[in-house]
Amino acid sequence: MSLLALSNVSVRYGRLTAVRGVSFTLAEGEVLFVTGPNGAGKSSLLRAIAGVTPPAGGRIDFADHDITGRAPEDIARLGFSMVPEGREVFGSLTIEENLLVGTGMHASTRGWRARAASELEAVYATFPVLKERRHSQAGLLSGGQQQMLVIGRALMTTPRLVAIDEPSLGLAPNVTDQVYERLIALRAERRLTLLIVEQSSTRAMMVGGRMMLMRGGEIVLDGDARALGQSEAMHAAYFGYGEH
Amino acid sequence: MARASILRRTIATPLILSALLLGFALIAWASGSRPFNQTVIDIFLQVILVVGLYTFIGNSGVISFGHIAFACLGGYVAAWTTIKPMMKGIAMPGLPDWLMQMEIPYWAAALAGGAFAAFWALVFGAVLMRLSGIAASIATFAMLAMVNAIYSNWSSVTAATSSVVGIPIVRSIWPYLIAAILAVFVAWAFSVSRFGLALRAAREEPTAAAASGVNIPRVRLIAFVISGAIMGAGGALYAHSIGIVTPDTFYLGLTFTTLSMLVVGGMGSLSGAVLGVLILSSLIQVLRWLEAGVQVGTGTFALPGGVQEIALGAVMILILMFRPAGIMGNSELTGRRARAEKPGEPGHA
Helix, strand or coil: CEEEEEEEEEEEECCEEEEEEEEEEEECCCEEEEECCCCCCHHHHHHHHHCCCCCCEEEEEECCEECCCCCHHHHHHCCEEEECCCCCCCCCCEHHHHHHHCCCCCCCHHHHHHHHHHHHHHHHHHCHHHHHCCCCEHHHCCHHHHHHHHHHHHHCCCCCEEEEECCCCCCCHHHHHHHHHHHHHHHHHHCCEEEEECCCCHHHHHHCCEEEEEECCEEEEEEEHHHHHHCHHHHHHHHCCCCC | CHHHHHHHHHCHHHHHHHHHHHHHHHHHHHHCCHHHHHHHHHHHHHHHHHHHHHHHHHHHCCCCCCCHHHHHHHHHHHHHHHCCHHHHHHHCCCCCHHHHHCCCCHHHHHHHHHHHHHHHHHHHHHHHCCCCHHHHHHHHHHHHHHHHHHHHHCHHHHCCCCCEECCCCCCCCHHHHHHHHHHHHHHHHHHHCHHHHHHHHHHHCHHHHHHCCCCHHHHHHHHHHHHHHHHHHHHHHHHHHHCEECHHHHCHHHHHHHHHHHHHHCCCCHHHHHHHHHHHHHHHHHHHHHHHCEEECCEEECCCCCHHHHHHHHHHHHHHHHCCCCCCCCCCCCCCCCCCCCCCCCCCC
C-alpha cells in the first residue's frame, strides 16, 4: 500500500508548464530523493503535493485521501509536512514559539497543551541546540540551526511524511552532513517517510535510497540512488546529452 | 508545560503597561484638575482603540484602515441603550420599541457595544480575511466608508449627521482605566495564545505557516473579531466620555490619529501600541496648549490652528524614515534586559 501516489500531475504558472504529467508512488518508510537541474520542476512538484500551488491537472492521494487541490493546512493535518525552500523560520518568534506553531490548531486547548509539551520534549531530545536557545529569536540562529528548527517544526505536526526542499541550500558541507545525520536517525526512530529535493545527486548517492531525476518538468529516471549515480544514463539525462 | 512557560515569560509586559496606566491615573487623581482628568480619560480611550488596532494589525501584519468603523458601531450602541427613552423618541424615532425603552448602565453598554461590533467584524471579516496585503487594507477602508455612509444617512435610527446628545457622561477616571487595562490583557492573552502564535507565524512566512497546518483566513478572522470587540467597547466608552456621537466622530480623523500612534509606537508590539498613545497624546496636548495661546511676557504666543495634525504627520514620517518598525520594533517591555536583537531590523508588516 503506497502512502503517496501521484497520477499524471501537472503544474502551471499562467502559460508556463512547470510539471508535465508526473506519476509515481511512494511507500511508507521509503526515502526518495528528487534531483535535477535548476528549473526542472522539483520545487513546483513539492508545492503541488503540499497544496501550496494547486495542481493544474492529475490526482494526488496521500494516506488514503484524495488531496488534489486541498488547502495546505488540511494536507498538513493528514500527516504531510513540508519544509519549504530557504528555511522559512518565523524570525521574530522565539524558537519555542516556532515549534509550537507546528502543533496545529485542531486539537482542543487541553489536548493541545499536552501534545505540545510531549512533542517539544521529543524535538529537543533530537536537537539539543534548540533547547539551549529555546527563548531566543529564531531569526538570530545560524543557517544550520535554522534548518534544524524547520525540521523540528515539521516534526511537531507528528507527520508520516516529511518533504524537504533543498535542505543543503546555503549550508557548509559539514553542516549539511549534520542535518542529514539527524534526518536519517529520525527516519529510523519515527518510521518516517522522506521526500527530499536536492539539486545535486551526490547527496542521494551518499545517503542511499530511491532517486528520481527530473528534467523539463518530467521524470526521466527513477531507481536506486547508488546504482543510478554510477550509470551513464544519469549524466546523460542530467545534462541532456543526445536529445537533439 | 510549554504553554505555561510562555505565559510566565510574557506576563511582565501587560503588568508593566498596566502599572504605567495606573501611574497616569494616579497623577490625574492627585492633581484634582478637571481638564487634566479629561485629558487622561482621552488617553485611556486612545489606549483602548490603539490596543484594539494592534490586536489585528500587529499580529496579522495586515494594515486596517477600517477599524474605527467598529468604534462607530459601539458608540451608537451606547446611544441606543443609555439615552432616556423620551429623548430617543425625538432624535431617533425609528428605533424598535424594545430598544427605545432600554436604559442600561454605561458598563453594560460598553459590553453590548463590544458584542455588536464583534458580530459585524465576523460578518465583514468572513469576506475580507480572504484578501491579503494591500487589497485587504483597501477593503477595510471601504468598510469604514460604508459604515459611515449608513450612519450618516439612516436618519430614523442614527439621526443621520446631526449630533445624538443625551448619552450619560461618565466623568470618573477609573472605569476608563479598568477598561484600558482589560484591553491590554485581552490583547496580550490573544497574542500568546496558539491562535496568536499561528497568526504571527503567518505574518512572517505565510507558506511555511500554511504548511505547518495554520488556516490563515481563520486565525485572521479570530483576531479581527477580538479586535472589533475591543474597538466596539472603546467606541461606547468614548461616547460616554463626551456625551455626544456623530458619524464623523468615528471617521477619518480618529482613524488617522490612532494609526499614527500605532505606527510611532511599533505595529508589531503591544508595548509599542501603549507607548505610542502615551507619547503622541502628550505631544498633542502640548500643541493644543500652544494653539490656544500661552502668556509670554506681555503678549500671548499662539500657534496657528492645524499645527497638531501637521506635527502628527511629521512625527509619523520621521519615524517611518528612521525607525520603520516604530519605537518598540517587534519587542516588548519585559522588565529584563533586552535579549540580543538584530539592530534596526525592519518589521514584517
